Amino acid sequence: MQLFRKSFLFSIVIALLFIVSACSSDSQTESKSNGQQGEENLEPKSGGVLNVGLASNINTLDPTKYTGAYESQVIRAIGDTLIAYSKDFSDFVPSLATEWTVSEDMLSYTFKLRDDVYFQPGEYQDGRQMTAEDVKYSLERSVNDSALNRLTGVESFEVTGEFEVTMHLTAPNASILAMLTDPGNIIVPKEEVEGWGDQFGSHLVGTGPFQFVDWQTDQQVKVERHENYWGETPYLDGVVYKIIPDPNMMTNAIRSGDIDIATNISGQNRAVIEQDSNLELLSVPGLALTYLDLNYQSGPTADPKVREAIYKATNVEEIAQGVNQWGGGSVSYAPLPQESWGYSEELESLKPAYNPEEAKSILAETDYADGFSIELYVLESRVPYATIFQNQMKENLNIDVDIKVTEWGTLSTIASQGNAPMYIGGWSWYPDPYFFLNQTFHSSQIGSLGNGKGYSNPEVDALLDRALSETVVQEERAALYQEAIAIIMSEYARVELDNLHQTAAIRPNVKGFNVAVDPSIQIVSPNGTNVWLNN
Known part of the structure; x- marks a missing residue:
């Protein structure tokens, strides 16, 4: 056995260090600072309720059923995972697990658990102690039921002590520790899951710093401090996540003081925030893509010639510049963000050139x-x-596009079931290419939101599988992923639009908050984050 810091994922950690250093240097130029974060002599204060604006509706808080970043923000406040990312994504830090070891054959991980963790009181248990049985139950539930397959390649879980559990893999998995940091893998009590049944997603119970209080559909979710939380005591009394889909209303809400943190600030609203001396815009290059998915199984776009014509008739530069004319994003060339260690500038040559005349000729060869x-x-x-x-x-092509504006729950259902002829999606996850490519192009993901378009190619599947289990050397994995990307781009499976920054706007009384390269909104975390209000 070898301690986790000497595990085979060392190469991935080094890669993350490279990514974060690049991102942090950019953030210095993109984030306007008005001194709000520089008041180092202020002592943190306890009390107050933080109001956070979320840009889309919440469909469920069940960790196995959620599909959107909006939902994950609330889930991560209520629940804890075994391990977590450090603030700068350069390493993994203990959370519910105090340490972990990996076997010589890299097929078994043993986690030693804290013995002072208690669930929040719920309808079916009164805040009992968490044990290894709860970890086994929760992670088996994720393996079997996760809507986005957030924990894959696991053969079984074995309770090896009251506060020790061993995870056995089907094959070496270079992304398994990163998977375990996902909010979809928080630890929950069996009594609450089975007691609530299908309603558990509206009554989430976990071990986290805040406990669920109330959910007003289409309006807000309220959580309050978990008084028996195992970690650093939260400074805040609670958090209210307010649903504000309209970008202009989001900006108005933070300017008026209705919310303290505004998320998904884009377009002209970036300039509005930057020009407001009472606010601060935080913006860093992120692991986030926007794309236009083309249905691979049915309708006109099932024809590869139609997909090719659409891509070549799409002026991606015009879209990216138009949407991001106030900053916050750039042209996307591939289905992998530029901040991922698997990215290479050589991929940029794969992007189809904008050529409407050629696109017309290609479409003329089809039934359309x-x-x-x-x-x-x-x-x-x-x-x-x-x-x-x-x-x-x-x-360019005489195609009449009927724009259907919908809320998150409806969009995710229609898209994951393959019923969207086209849809514009966003994808943001961890630096490992697995989370972008396996999740959105592997045929095993058909039926999930990631591959709702129904893309399937055995050659791509094989390359993605090899990159996950054949090697742990970063350069070798990157080469396999880049080979898969070349095939994906040649089949015009989707139109890549832009690579986004992660952004937020904060009021001057918010202290200790920063945006991460992933889409997480961290309020209290084992990585040392503990947001407070200077009221």
């Missing part, structure tokens, strides 16, 4: 030479992308 009508599903916050794309399709 005269154009057609097609639905495009989109969240309200991404309507600007859809509008520019709609105009381009009409002008």
